[in-house]
Every structure is written in C-alpha cells, then in structure tokens.
Amino acid sequence: MADETLRLHLPEPTTRPGMDPDASMIKVPPAGTLPKPPLDEPDDKMWDYALGMVRVLDDDHGAVGDWDPKLDADTLRKGLTYMMRTRAFDDRMLRQQRQGKTSFYMKCTGEEACGVAQAMALRPDDMLFPSYRQQSMLVARDWPLVDLMCQIFNNPKDRLQGKQLPVLYSVKGANFFSISGNLGTQFPQAVGWAMASAYKNDSKIAAAWVGEGTTAEGDFHHALTFAAVYQAPVVLNVTNNQYAISSFSGIAGGEQSTFAARALGYGLPGIRVDGNDFLAVYAVTKWAADRARSNNGPTLIELYTYRAAAHSTSDDPSGYRPKDEFTVWPLGDPIDRLKQHLIKLGEWSEEQHEALHQELEDEVKRDLKEAASHGTLGVRPCSPSTMFDDVFKELPPHLRRQRQEAGV
C-alpha cells in the first residue's frame, strides 16, 4: 500500500437546490422480469428480489409478468378512488394548516399506492403499526375522514382528547395502532403483536412501517432479529421515499445497498417493489401476508417511492433539493399510473376520472365542513381536567392532587 492516508467518506447527493434535477443513478428494471416464488422459497434464493425491483405495470400501462395480481376492474377502481381520496384529503388539510386551522400536517403525496394497495392486500383485522405517512391505509379501510379531521383540529370530536399531535392517529376500530412520535419504536412492537397472535393460534398477522431514514434505529434491527428468531407472522415494510426530512437516502446507507437487502443478513426474504405501481405493491404485500399467515415467516418489503411533498408543514424542501426533482422521478405518479392502466383496460376514461376527482373534492370539502363545525385549532377538545386521565388506568393520588392544584 503506497498511500496509507485514511480518508473519511461523507455521502453527498448528486444534486442540490439550484442544480438540474438528476435521476440517472436510479436503475429501474423493466416490469415483469422477476418470477413469483413459492411462499416457502428459501431466503438465499431471494437475493434478486432484494436487489432488484418487482414491477408489474410496464411503460405502456399494461400489467405484465408473474406478479400480476389479476385484480378485477372494480377492485382497481376502488384502489384508484382510495388513492384519489387520500390526495384530496391531503391537499385540503395542508391548506387548513396554512390557514392556521391546525398546528401541523403531513402529506403522503406520491406514496398513495403504497398505503392503499397494502391495506387492500391485508385483511381488515390484520393489525397495522403505521408511521405518520400512512393515512392512505385508513382511507382504504374506509375510516371516516371526518374523524381524522377532528383529530387534526383537536376539537371536541377528537377521540384522542387533544392529547396527540395532529396526524398521530390512533384508530383501534380500524386495527390501526396508535402512531408514535418516536421513529421506529413500533417495529419491534409489531413483531411482539404478531408473536402474541401466533401464541394464541389466531390467524391475524401484523404489519409495520418505517421510513428508509428510520431503518438506522436500533429498533429496526431488534424487529428483524426477533422476527427472524421467532419466525413471527409479520410483514415489515420500509417506505423508501428517498428523503428523511432533508437527508437523502445515502445518509441512511442507501449508497451501499438497498433497504430490502437488510433482510438478507437475518436469513429473511427482502423484496424491493416499485412503490408507485399499485399492482406490484398489492402483489408483493399479498405474497408476504400469505407467507406470514401460512407460518412461513416474516418478510421485509422495501417500497421504492418518492416523497413528492414537503416532509411536513414545518419543512420547505427547496432548501435541500432541486425544486422540480419530482418531474424527473422515473417511477412516475402512482395515481396516474393506475388511471392509465384502467384506461388501457377499457375500464376507465378521462371523463370518469375528472368526475371522480370532482366528487372526491366535494366529499372532502363536505367532510371538512362537518369536522370544522366542531372547531379547529384553539378550540378546547374537552375539559382540561382530562389532561390527567390515561396516564394510568386509574388516577393515582399524586395526579389527583395535581389536578386539584391545576384547578381544572
């Protein structure tokens, strides 16, 4: 070794604000190339899935290959509707934040196929351990938007009594676990939930989500380790939307490998899927769910997608990425792709699409009106004395004294 000088590597994205957006480093394999393996395929036969990408929708909007879930047109239209409802909801709520009606909001724009297709591929009583960008799953489980809006407004119809930050929902009725403000913590919990299900010889499985940035947390590793050791019936998902607030995926280790590949070292299958391809997401999720439900063990899915909007209403992406980066994103828009596919099938038209769009806008507007009628930011959801409830199941003496001191 001639040169013995060590050098520190710092990952850097190829583009920054003011530069032309660039997606040339993203390799997108053609649709339909990877076969669909049996549910008990040994994990060392599945490396191509972790490093490649399962895609069903081709560039001409056809569905190709082994993974095509062959969903009927009604189901596809339902999926499209859920995605469009999610987007209408997001757009409307962002505006509410801008108008000072809520302190905070987070959109999932560009990631709608992930949530909707996954929710539809899972069973309604499977337990979801979502991140904060999974509102589309609640939409796909037909949970009333009004209820979500009331949580966002922390108004008297907020079931969480104003205790939680907007969008950190808890919807037991939809088997949607309480969202934590702490990243990653729910991943091992989902494994434990799934283990309890197996312990009880139940048939419900669990599914959990983290962003690609969050995969760096120890909780991610705990979840994969425990899931592998106890072969828990759980589907673990990484939404790789390329960003963790301002950090590009290279800061999370994306330069060296895919996030699906993390599974390999645990002896688990990892599958990377085109997250903007409704059919592919549905098929891969269904495969993983079937695998879990048939005691073949856990799966890690990487949903390869793009966070088209800001991280949250507290964020402005123009500070760290080219403004028009989304336009060069090679996997397109998930709603548009499913729409085109339906049109190609002869099951949808531009007119129907426009009509549906309008209908959903109206519906969301109606919902919003109803929700806002119960109050928006600043209204009291309930008596401040509830602030002392639910710390424990029963109010202990010291909290009783403090409540008294608070005079509430």
Place this chain on the structure above:
Amino acid sequence: MADETLRLHLPEPTTRPGMDPDASMIKVPPAGTLPKPPLDEPDDKMWDYALGMVRVLDDDHGAVGDWDPKLDADTLRKGLTYMMRTRAFDDRMLRQQRQGKTSFYMKCTGEEACGVAQAMALRPDDMLFPSYRQQSMLVARDWPLVDLMCQIFNNPKDRLQGKQLPVLYSVKGANFFSISGNLGTQFPQAVGWAMASAYKNDSKIAAAWVGEGTTAEGDFHHALTFAAVYQAPVVLNVTNNQYAISSFSGIAGGEQSTFAARALGYGLPGIRVDGNDFLAVYAVTKWAADRARSNNGPTLIELYTYRAAAHSTSDDPSGYRPKDEFTVWPLGDPIDRLKQHLIKLGEWSEEQHEALHQELEDEVKRDLKEAASHGTLGVRPCSPSTMFDDVFKELPPHLRRQRQEAGV
C-alpha cells in the same frame, strides 16, 4: 391456505444436558476452497464468504489454498506461544477465583486463536475495542500478565484503582480500549474512533468485538450502519462461540443465517472464518485490515469457534448443555491444530511443546506470585478517597462534600 392457525416458533438446541452431544448440524467446508478476493471486491461478489467459511488448515494439518498467509515458522511459534500463555494464564486465574483470591474471572478457552492471530494481523497502534473475552490480544501485544493479575486482584498495583470488575481491563499502553460491562456499546464507538482516524488522515484503524449473542443489540446495527455510510476504516468482529451464557446461537438468530451474513444487507463484505484455525484467522483479519487501511471500507468478520469453558466463574454450563459437547466440536482445539501444523512443517515437536508448556506454567506461576505479593481480593488497592476521582476530570463541589462526609 387450508390451515390458518398461526404457530409460534421457539428456537431450541438439538441437545441438552443428559443427552449425547451432537454436532451433525454443523457444516464444515473443506479447507482451501474459497479464493482470496482483491481488497476492492464488490460486496455482492462476497456472499460465499459470509455463508461459507474460510479455512486454511486441512485435516492433515497442512496449509492449503489462496488464503494461506505463508507466515514463517518463527511467527507461527510466536503465535503458538501466545495462545499457550493465554491458556496457562486462564487456568491459573480460574483457580485463584476458586480459592477466593478474586471475585470473578472469565476464560477464553478454545478461542485463543481468534485473539492471538487477530492481534498479530493488526498493527500495534491499531485501536482495539475488545469484549471481555479478548485477553489473548493483550498477551499477543506482550502486555505483562502481572499487570492484568493486579487488576484482577484489585490490589495496590491495579492501575484502575479497584474501580472495575476483574478482567474488565483498560490498557491504553497497548491501544486496548477500556472494556465495558455493557454488551455491544463499544461497537459504534470503534466506528467513531476509526472515523476520527480517517478525519485526521492518520493510518491507524480500529477493530471491535462482540459475541454472537450481542449481535442482537441495537449498537451492533448502529455500528454497521455508520461504518457503511461513512466507510469507516474499521474491522468489526463477531466471535461466534455458540453460546451467550446459557443460550445457544439460535436465540441470537443463528438458525436462519450466519452472523457474517448480517453485513450483506449493509452492502459490506462479511467473512466467516474457522476461528480455531490460526492461519485462517490471521489471513482474513489481515485482509480486512488492509482493506480498511487502503480506504476500501469496513469488513465484518465472524469468528466461528466454541466456548469450551463456562461463561464465567459465576456460570456452570452443565446446567444447559451436554458436558462433553466440546469433544464432538468439529473444529478442534486451536492450540492443538497450530501445534500439529508446526510439527508437520518440521518446525516443532512434542518435546518442544511439552517444554514450552512447562516454561509458560512456571512463568505464569512466577507472575502470579509477584502479583499476589501486592495483595488479592480484600486488600485495598488505594485510599477509598480515590472512589470520588475520575467521575469528572476535576472534583466538583458536591463530590468534595460527599468525600468529606464519607470521611475517607
């Protein structure tokens, strides 16, 4: 799916106390089969190394294949001597504990090749972040046993002033980092240390060790993630000695994959090596160190070995594994294997071996006498007032008051 009943999988070893020991599930590839890759081999070309096993010493005690480090006989004899000295030290110190001269001891019997060969393959100024079973590295760095014994006895020559549990050494003079009682914590620290070295354009690398049981800790994942992201010049090692106290390696995830394979998901090379093969351990460690030193990034090494002794003096393995399990262990005894190799080379003999054994016994006995002359368990290493030192660099007022209150 006909049967939808979920079942919980609990890993169980094939044998327990009272049963015949069994090693039939351990697959040992023949020596010399894996070629030695270039230092910049892409990680996805290195999967065979993570799932296979690098071995140099064959069943006839010859050195075969690409990985043979071709060490000269003096070096080999030196390695043998270090290993034997380590074992003599361990045996003697165990007896000290049995005699009540120390509160605690931990042997590394069966794992001597790992520590000695690795220490010899690294440079003296490379920084080691050891676990508690790495005493052989101090031996191989020629650190005086008397010093270690005095730490174990917490006597007035204990440089750590009785602050630490026996065997949790700190030897800055040998570039051997302070051992933590907390498992795994030193793994990300080694990465940070290595990054600092790279930041300073130094040439020193870092190396760190955890047991296979400890790989489950979040710290392990943090270390691999940060090492991958910043391409830190570090060699990360997992000593897979099959047990974590009473738990067989399946509890750590060993049923599903190897521990070297953990590296794959991070896009890092992982290499499994016959940990009882001095030559293979040396070669693999040297390769990883060269890789790190030439800015080719970190490596994860799994040292596949067997914990022949109890976990510690507080443990009795007959409670959880067949008593004679070591006899069926397919990779043999590291000292015996190097001895036989040297004999085969015509560079060693049974007589020389016996003489060396006796010499080392005598030497350790002498060292022990010297160390014990300064006192053993129960002696005061120094004034109790030192108890308040080194909490902070300078004694803050509250500790000054407490020291006064303690009257020491």
Place this chain on the structure above:
Amino acid sequence: MSRMNMIQAINSALDNMLERDPNVLIFGEDVGYFGGVFRCTAGLQEKYGVKRCFDTPIAEGGILGMAIGMGANGLRPVAEIQFADYIYPAFDQLVSEAARLRYRSAGEFWAPITVRSPCGGGIYGGQTHSQSPEGIFTHVSGLKTVMPSNPYDAKGLLISCIEDDDPVLFFEPKRIYNGPFDGYHDRALQPWTQHPMGEVPDDYYSIPLGKANIVRPGSDVTVICYGTMVHVCETAVKETGVDGEIIDLRTMLPLDLDCIVASVQKTGRCVIVHEATRTSGFGAELIAEIQEHCFYHLEAPPIRVTGWDTPYPHAFEWEYFPGPKRVGEALTRVMEDA
C-alpha cells in the same frame, strides 16, 4: 405455606400467575431452559412449556418492544432484564412507549407489562451489576415502580404488578435474594427461613401497589427506605437505640404519601435511605414532599443517606454502600439537631 427466600417467592408468584392466566408469558435473557442467572424462573419452562417461558436475544430494547406489542395484543408479558444496569438500552421503549401508549391513544391501547430486574450492589458486581435506577423511572409519568424488601412482599407485590394494567417496573434487590442482609458483609447472612417474612403462602395472594408498610413503629424519627435498606435501617435502629419508625415504601410510584406524612407529623424528624446515587435520587422527591406536607412539624432537617454520586466501585463497595454505620450516624445526628 412454605419457607421461601426471595428467589423462590418470585418463582412462586410467576408459577401461580402462569397457572391462573394463560395470557401470562415470561421471557428474557437466559430465563428459559436455564431458569435465569439468579434462578428466579427455574423450572417454569419445564412446567409450562417453552411457549410460556423462553429465552430472548440479547437486546433489551427488543425485549421490551416485543413485550409492549404482546401486551397490546392481550397478553400479560413478564420480561426479565438480567440486571437493572442493562435497562438503559430499553429506556426509549419504556419511557416513550410503554409509559405513553395509553395516554397518546386516549385509552385505546395499553401495554400491561411487568419488567423484573435485579438491582443494587453488595455482591461484588462492580459498576455494571450494582445500580439502583429506580429514581429515574419515578420521573417518567406513566410508569409504576416497585421494590420489595422480603419474600412475602415480593410474591404479593409481583402478582399485583402482573395483574396491573399499567406498565410496572419490579426491582429485586439482589443482595437480599437469599437473606435479610443486615448491612454487615463480614458477618454471616441470616437466611430467610429464620425471618418471619420468609413464611410465604404457596397459593395466590396479592399486596396492593401504592401501600407502604410500617416495618417498625417508633416515635423518635421516621426512617423511610425500601429494598435492602429496610434491613440496614433495622440494624441501625437497633444499634443506636433511637426509636425509629421504619417505613418500607414497597412502591415508589404511586407513593403512599399518607403513611409518610402521618409518621413525619408524629415524629418531626426523618431519615431517608437509599442505595442509589444521591443527586436527584428518589430521596430528593421524598424530602420535597415531606417539606411540603410536614414543614411545620419538622424539628430537624431530614437527612439523606445514600450511595455516593459515583459509579459503584468494585473494590470499595462497602465504602459506597450506605451501611448501618452511616444510617446510625444520621439517626443520631437528626436527634441532636434543633
């Protein structure tokens, strides 16, 4: 009724609960086949099967993350953390998750987990096998914190913890696993068989959380303590002849303030003893509450006798440990004051 040491009493509590409630599960590092490094789970896997009592990977955060998920799915997990010193890797799961789940979901979800962990020093464990972190957890809203001082209480309290629908930390002072340590390490340890509280029913019973126990009534000074220190305080009271009223808190949170206040208002003096480091330890909280509720009854400043604000030094553990001599000096001093 049997004679039990603390280990057997804890084992008996787990045994009873495994038997009564199929939702009770026990796990942790080495707790399965081996029965735990302190033997608290010995025999339980054999009796109830590997699904009810099993080993886990070494990842305390993973253990409690898993436990929370199980708890949210209707089970009552009892997790062992091998030493209290190793709770810290699981700190986030405890503090941000177990403690907050019920609150943030306004009661929709909760995790009725029990975390058992041996704590305290005096066994030559050095700085990483001797810590007493209980005070930290009392600062975290949403957690209950319990520490028994004898086999009878250990069993009854542990059963209450397991049945409790909130997350509970159950600290086991390992120095008294085998006998009521009087604070003199150079004297023979009295076994629990010779102590009235070593008399433990084999069957199910429970002791409510949040109720302190007056171990010894007295009129001179209130001595507040828990765990190992209860026995050290008894020694000190005996040795000094000061008529101390010894209160064994048993539960730190919820705290039995009524018991404390009644006693201090009666005695006007108070000594607080714990093994944990002093600064911001639970003793500080006790003093804060006492001065709030008993200010006008206090005849002398309450005194804290605690571990020093240093790690637990291996060779000097008896200089670190707040033994009978230090407690005795405090008792004498608090009687001289004012």
Place this chain on the structure above:
Amino acid sequence: MSRMNMIQAINSALDNMLERDPNVLIFGEDVGYFGGVFRCTAGLQEKYGVKRCFDTPIAEGGILGMAIGMGANGLRPVAEIQFADYIYPAFDQLVSEAARLRYRSAGEFWAPITVRSPCGGGIYGGQTHSQSPEGIFTHVSGLKTVMPSNPYDAKGLLISCIEDDDPVLFFEPKRIYNGPFDGYHDRALQPWTQHPMGEVPDDYYSIPLGKANIVRPGSDVTVICYGTMVHVCETAVKETGVDGEIIDLRTMLPLDLDCIVASVQKTGRCVIVHEATRTSGFGAELIAEIQEHCFYHLEAPPIRVTGWDTPYPHAFEWEYFPGPKRVGEALTRVMEDA
C-alpha cells in the same frame, strides 16, 4: 458585538469553535447542508466543509456511540439530538458509556463530547417535541447538565461545554430561541434584539460551568429557575410585586449551591420553577439541598411550580406549562405562609 437570537448565538459559538479548534466536529440529523431543523448549524457546512459539519443516520444511539469513539480519539464532537425527547434511544451510550468511561478506566480514556438538544414545550409540539428531561441526567454521575436562558449565556456556556473534558448535555429551550418568552402565548413575543442579553460578542468568550446568575436581586423570596422559566419568573415577580431574587441556575450539574444557599439564607423563602414533570424532577433535588443547608433559615415551605406529571398534552399545553399565573400564585403563597 451583534444582536443575536439564541439560534444565532449558538451558531456563533459553533462557528468560533470550528475556527479555533480543528478537532471540533459537528453532526446530527439534518445538521449538515440543511443547517438543522432549528437552523442552529446553518451555514457551517458551507463555511467549514462537509467533514466538519455533517448529517448522520437517524439513530441517536449510533450518533452518540460514534461521538464517544471520536472523543476518545482526540476530537471534540458536538452532536445535535434533534429534540430532547429523542435522547432516550441514546440513553445507554450516555449513561453507561460517556458518563462512565473516565471512571472505569481510572482516567485512561474519556470522551469530551457535547450533546446539544432543543427542549421544552410551548411550541405546539405535542408530547414528543416538548419534553424537559434534564433532571434525569443529573442523577447520573459523570454527566454535566447545562441550560441557558438567553443568547449571551447560550454562546458563552456552549463554548465552555465544548472545551470541557467531560461529557456535557446542553439543553436549548426552544420556546426562547427567538425571544425571551414572558409566559403569555397570546401576547406578541419580544425579540431578543430588544433584550440586553441579545447583545452578543461575535468573538470567542466563555462562561464557566457551575456558576449560577442572579438575574434579579431581591429580598423577599428566592426564585430558582433556568431556561424559559427565567423569563416566566421575571414576569411573575413583576406582576405580583413580590421582591423575588431570581436565580438562573444555568448549570444544573455541577450546581452552584453557594449562590442558592446564600440567597435562601437571606430571604428565608423559596420558589422553584421548572417545566419538567414534578415527581423526582430537579426541583426535588434543589429542595433537598436547600432544607439541608438552609433549614433553620426557612420561614415557609419551599414551593415547586412545575409541569404536571403527565405527558405534554398537545391541546392543553398552556394548562400544562407553568406560566406566570401559577408562579405568581406560588410567590404570593410562599409570602403568606408562616
């Protein structure tokens, strides 16, 4: 000399230290190119290069593990934890490692790391962006804990933290990043430009750790506080007309006990204010020390005004926050007592 808010003052401290000492490194989630979610590191990567100021993976335990290793190899890392609520995943690295390294190696190794983290509520952050965990760390021997209340102190203290050879936690009360919040969220925030402590030298200077600051001398009652609460206490003193002597601790550990004792011995009364939950919060420790050292001077029981023992509720943060009204009531009450 410039007019700076807290963010700018912190940025200036980092800038000075990056310039003076090539061993100073700055990192954390989003601190590099972006400059931090609160902009405290804005411009530093551009000025000093990506090797001096960079982004990290989202793994607080990894961030501090890495920092400790760097510190042990001669650097002075300054790590940002994005919110104090997210320190917990790094708890073990802080408590078992950073705090213990010097001790367990008897001075052979140490890690001079600084951990910066925004804390406190009042910005509609809900329960996971509002916590004040400082008290917990004061219970851990081996850590120093600092919280400034204004730009001038922030810069001077942060520089001392970075130069300190022990691990230091530097908490930044985010509610006062932009101005000295008087406790009334419905009134306009006064900017730091209008406050004397917003006058900050551009050049290097330092304020020693362990020295409290008497913000306002007074004779009726000692008011002990830090961070945001300093300004709330000033409001309350103004509003009640009680002649409070306001002590801004600045450093919780090491504590400036002399300053506190002198003041309480003078006033005989004391109100302690912090935003953190009450039970076992740092206020308890202060009361314990005060009663030990000032017992015979106390004319009324010291009063704690704190956050309630609940998570920080999003919709009721102003009911949770210990505002001027609650502090004022305590001032009035402590004057009426006895």
